[in-house]
Amino acid sequence: MRVLVIEDDEDLRHAVATDLSAAGLEVDEAGDIAQAHRALESAEYHCAVFDRMLPDGDAITYVHRRRQQGWAVPVLFLTARDQLADRLAGFEHGGDDYLVKPFAVGEMTARVMALCRRAGAARPSVLRHADLELDSARREVRRAGVLLSLTSKEFAILEYLMARPDQAVPRAELIEHCWGADADPMSNVVDVVVLRLRRKLREPNLIHTVRGLGYRLVDPNRAVQ
Template sequence: MVVEDDDDLRLAVTTELAGAGLEVAQAADIAAADLVLADGRFDCVVFDRMLPDGDAINYVHRRRQEGWAVPVLFLTARDTIADVVAGFEHGGDDYLVKPFAVAEMTARVLTLGRRAGSGRPSVLRLADLELDSARRQVRRAGVLLGLTGKEFAVLEFLMSRTGLAVSRTDLIEHCWDSSTDPMSNVVDVVIKRLRGKLGEPELLHTVRGRGYRIGGDE
């Protein structure tokens, strides 16, 4: 799904993604996008940030609170560190500053889409935690959790290996793109947020010297 109010740019992005073999829907504002997103399942949404009816990060943030976990790539001319951080904090999974190479944008979308469309079981369960890959929803004790796309990807990867220690390197390779610095603290930040959202009793554990594990004996 491409949401961009500049007609020429929307056409260029849509054409490039279609040329990469993807089925692409499009919209020019948040209201139109919301109608389309309600009717279909998408593996990735590309949002221009500043749209005629508002800043897309506010829409994404609200949807994340409702449990929506579709990966989101923000396109924007706003390039300060504060803008980039705000994009991630409001639920974005990637952030590309204009002007950008359309080929790079396509590579990032394909990476996000592969995570969303991986061939894992549709529903993963552990104790009272349930992750529905098809609906992109996570519930604990029946309560819907508002996870970002990145948090969902990390949790899905860990739950597909319940009881096993997963290294930070494995998490970066499967849940981030190749440009992510393996020495950065991105994994730790997402794990901390996940722990807070999953609540008690704790299911997500740190395995000293090995990484992280969900479930399994202490």
Template sequence: MTRVGGRRPDPGGPGDAGDPPQVIVVEDDADLRLAVTADLAGAGLGVDEAADIATADVALSAGGYDCVVFDRMLPDGDSVHYVQRRRQDGWSVPVLFLTARDSLADRVVGFEHGGDDYLVKPFALAELTSRVLALCRRSGLGRPSILRHADLVVDCARRQVRRAGVLLSLTAKEFAVLEYLMTRPEQAVGRDELIEHCWDSSTDPMSNVVDVVVRRLRGKLREPELVHTLRGRGYRLSGPHPPA
């Protein structure tokens, strides 16, 4: 395994606050792996490389990573199944899948098995780096594995949401928005902030994409309402009564 930029992760966990985010790129195409690694390192990240799941597993078991870039099809298997197993054990490091598979069904499988983002080959290196930086910011929130608010429980590692004990089915974006709001209970969160942390850089900040996702999320969370609209300010996760 090769290290580019930054510092090697401490086996005890993530680095100090002043250290650059740590990423591992798991890709068996040597040329693509080199290009991705160089671009991420150029953005100030510390990057490790691996060509298969077994090598990556050794590094990931040592800890210290803020994000993993996983090619889907590797010499020793489909990385989706590896990520699914790790999620079941409570592993919460953000994962971006790379793949030549571009069908909706393939993307859904990636998200349902624990992926946080999904990028189809061929892709622009600048877009990949932007998405990885966003995932590293999310990782740096220092959130606990389980988030609770009122009768709502979000299991970040298993990507499960329960309200009053009932398991809810959320899309990847609905989960991302709810998870972010849960890290900031009783705080006003603007639409631009949600776009920055839950969408990629190509999203138009003037679009109504956030409102659409929040509206669907509210419907799935059911009454009494927990996600409230603050006119001209965004949203707030609050108690069952609208905040003043």
């Protein structure tokens, strides 16, 4: 599996790359967004590790723009910004995980390995359930043929539920998958996003609450026990 590390601190970049290489990954390095863009355009990666503040801009802006274009490579943000608002911004704009500096390189490697496994998991690019269609490659969702406008988190939750139709998915599992391991498992952030998602999907309701656990994607034309 191949990983791109984008960090302008040369010593830290080499330390991260060395540990990832020792874990058996193929690692490329970049010192700014321009270098990263050239690398991402010329090779396929299972994960990209972005320092947020780079010499030519905030990586969150670049990642957000690429996500809007359908780019699906998992992203881990490294940053000294430790405020909740900063972490939420990273996730909302396309990040898959967020690690605050200073960090243990071993923990970073474990997180990258998890993202690489997620990226390598075989799954269809188009998921269908009832009259709902989700295209992972194009980052598009349609209900009864109508294109819907979803945020990155709404898309991530829906995609996770559609890959597990009729299964009760715990809130904690959705938080870990869609927000990362550092997210507060007691937070109501999942409930807030699901509420918005239900409104956008319109009736009949496809996402049912499983009391005391989480959510289940159902087919309104078929009863679920």
